[in-house]
Amino acid sequence: MDRLLRRFLSQFIRRGSMTVTTANGMKFSVGDGSGEPVAVRFVTADAQRRILINPELGLGEAYMDGEFVVERGTIADALAILLDQPDLLPHWAKPWWHLRYLTRHLKQFNPRTRSRNNVAHHYDLDGRLYSLFLDADMQYSCAYFETPETTLDDAQLAKKRHIAAKLLVKGGQHVLDIGSGWGGLGLYLAEIAGADLTGITLSTEQLQVATTRAAEKGLTQSARFLLQDYRDINGPFDRIVSVGMLEHVGVKFYDTYFKRCAELLSEDGVMLLHAIGRSQGPDSTNPWIAKYIFPGGYIPSLSEVLPSIERAGLLVCDVEILRLHYAETLKAWRERFMARREEAVQLYDERFALMWEF
Amino acid sequence: MTFRKQDMMNFQLQLTRRQGVVPMTRDYIAHEEARLRALEGGAKPRLKLAGE
Numbered sequence: 001m002d003r004l005l006r007r008f009l010s011q012f013i014r015r016g017s018m019t020v021t022t023a024n025g026m027k028f029s030v031g032d033g034s035g036e037p038v039a040v041r042f043v044t045a046d047a048q049r050r051i052l053i054n055p056e057l058g059l060g061e062a063y064m065d066g067e068f069v070v071e072r073g074t075i076a077d078a079l080a081i082l083l084d085q086p087d088l089l090p091h092w093a094k095p096w097w098h099l100r101y102l103t104r105h106l107k108q109f110n111p112r113t114r115s116r117n118n119v120a121h122h123y124d125l126d127g128r129l130y131s132l133f134l135d136a137d138m139q140y141s142c143a144y145f146e147t148p149e150t151t152l153d154d155a156q157l158a159k160k161r162h163i164a165a166k167l168l169v170k171g172g173q174h175v176l177d178i179g180s181g182w183g184g185l186g187l188y189l190a191e192i193a194g195a196d197l198t199g200i201t202l203s204t205e206q207l208q209v210a211t212t213r214a215a216e217k218g219l220t221q222s223a224r225f226l227l228q229d230y231r232d233i234n235g236p237f238d239r240i241v242s243v244g245m246l247e248h249v250g251v252k253f254y255d256t257y258f259k260r261c262a263e264l265l266s267e268d269g270v271m272l273l274h275a276i277g278r279s280q281g282p283d284s285t286n287p288w289i290a291k292y293i294f295p296g297g298y299i300p301s302l303s304e305v306l307p308s309i310e311r312a313g314l315l316v317c318d319v320e321i322l323r324l325h326y327a328e329t330l331k332a333w334r335e336r337f338m339a340r341r342e343e344a345v346q347l348y349d350e351r352f353a354l355m356w357e358f
Numbered sequence: 359m360t361f362r363k364q365d366m367m368n369f370q371l372q373l374t375r376r377q378g379v380v381p382m383t384r385d386y387i388a389h390e391e392a393r394l395r396a397l398e399g400g401a402k403p404r405l406k407l408a409g410e
Contacts, residue, residue, distance in 0.1 A: 142368040157398070165390030166372050168380065192397050262375065270380065271373040279365035302369060309373060317380045318372035326368045 002026045005048050012090040016081035019072070023048060031081065038081060039072035055090050056286055076334065108250030108298050112229050116202045118248060118297070123181075123203035130182075133337040138182035138209070141244035141274065142326040152332040155325075160188040163241060166318065167272050169193040173238035176200070176264060178230050179245025183210025183223070189241070190214075190223040199225040200233055230257065235264035239271070246275040247297050251304055258312035271314070276326065277302055 002022045009020060013030040021027050021041040042048045047067035050058030059082075062068035063075060070078050110118065134140055135153040143155035144162050163185065169175060171194030177186045180199025183206075189195040201207050210225040226233075230245075240261055249257050265271055276299045283301070302319075309316060374380060 161391050161394050161398070162387070163370070164394055165387045166370065168386070168390065192394055261373070265373075265375055267375055268379050269375060273369075273371045273373065275369060277367050277369045279367055299366065305371075309371070314373040314375060315377065316371055317374050318370075318384070320370045322368040322370065326366065 001045065001048060001052070005042075005052060006030075008052065008090065012085060012087060013081065014086055015084055018078070018081055021071075035081070036077065037072060038070065038077045040078055041069050041071050043067045043069060104298070105250075105252050108252060110248065110250040110253055112231065115229065115248065119202040120204075123201075123206050125205070132340045132343055133333045137184040139184050140181055141329075142276070142322055143329045143332075144322065145325055145328050152329070152336075155329070155332075156184075160185050163243065163272055163274060164189055164193050166270075167193075167239050167241055168270055169195050169239055172196055174198070174236070175239040175241065176233065176235070176237040178240065178242040178261075179248070180206070180210060180225055181244070182206050183213050183225060185241065185243060186210065186223055186225070187213060187217060187219060190219050191217060195222070195239070197223040198233070198237070199223065200228040200230065201225065202227065202229065230260055233264065236266040236269070237264055238266050238269050240265055240269065241272050241274075243274040244276070246273060246305070247299055251298060251300065254300075254305060254308035255311060258308045258314060262312040262314050265314075270317075275300075277305070277321075 002024055005022060006020075006026075006028050010028075010030045014032060016031040016035045017029065017033045017037045018031050019027065019029045019037065019039040021039070023042045023045045042051075042062075044067045047058070047062035047065075050062055051068070052058075059068065130138060130140065135143075135156045137153070137156055137160075139156035139159065142159065143152060144159040145155045146158050150158070167175070167189075169189060173195055175186075175189055175195040175197045177189070177197060177199040180186050180201045183199060186197045186199040187210075190197040199210060201210070204227060207225055207227050214220050214223045214225065242261075246254075246257070261271055278299050278301045281301050282304055283299075306316070372380065380386075
């Protein structure tokens with residue numbers, strides 16, 4: 001099996017420099033020797049087997065289980081090499097990709113109950129875990145770095161400001177926040193922009209945090225948070241904002257989602273949608289992410305989103321692509337998480353910490 | 359990582375039901391941001407009154 005592993009890895013990894021040690025102690029190098037060298041080791045033969053069978057799922061699982069370790073560099077360095085190859089996927093992973101693409105509508109079939117369970121899987125985790133790496137306002141989406149020196153906290157504040165500016169919120173207007181998270185954006189809109197805010201979420205943990213924060217800020221009159229599905233809320237609203245929520249809707253439900261938004265929005269209303277996208281066209285969710293991090297989730301390309309917007313009768317007035325802002329955000333989150341990793345192990349366990357690291 | 363290497367990005371779409379709701383040029387974004395930024399300063403540390 002060692003030789004098979006070596007053959008497959010050297011076919012796939014043509015750039016960078018990676019030294020691999022197998023469970024039997026065989027050592028070989030792959031790549032073209034460029035860049036910072038990274039050394040990895042398979043602890044068990046089983047980990048090697050899993051990566052040969054289904055690399056996209058197997059690597060993450062082997063890392064979580066401590067059966068694939070990075071001995072020189074970090075897991076981020078190893079992933080940087082794996083993602084920077086001429087082929088996007090190892091050739092032996094391609095059948096899995098096709099199978100996933102064909103079945104993606106089943107995986108992303110997100111009616112009410114399933115949406116709620118999917119959300120609970122990720123967002124009902126102990127709130128303290130998120131406070132380990134997020135900014136003080138608990139913004140769990142792409143920040144807006146006005147300068148390279150901007151801190152994460154300032155960049156998240158700038159993001160809220162940027163969104164509020166594009167929403168053109170006037171005092172007293174009814175604003176709906178779909179996927180209101182821990183309430184940071186909603187409270188900003190109520191406190192700074194003077195909105196009358198309704199925030200909806202499917203996470204009980206988030207709802208509780210957001211409601212408590214509204215009370216602490218004395219905003220219970222102007223900011224209400226509800227445990228509700230976007231399909232069940234009643235309008236109309238002058239403004240609708242949705243940040244980092246579309247990723248959980250599922251491709252088959254985009255028509256439902258945008259039709260509902262169009263119904264909820266007043267005649268003169270403005271909606272601002274903020275979400276992660278992919279620039280290379282339709283794809284399917286990485287199996288490891290789908291299993292452990294975001295079940296039912298999918299990052300769409302604009303070519304999948306815009307047709308539903310058009311069919312819902314909504315006009316696109318402005319498109320902005322925040323390109324490397326998310327890369328900067330994730331880098332900041334990762335650094336903060338790693339600095340306080342011990343606390344995550346305390347809250348959950350080592351496997352969980354490795355999972356988040358990955 | 360996927361944002362640097364594999365063309366992931368974050369998009370913001372502004373949507374309306376009819377024309378004429380949003381200003382003609384994008385200058386309003388910077389103006390609104392400046393207005394909001396000034397309000398943020400006022401919202402947090404309460405301004406100290408003379409003699410306090």
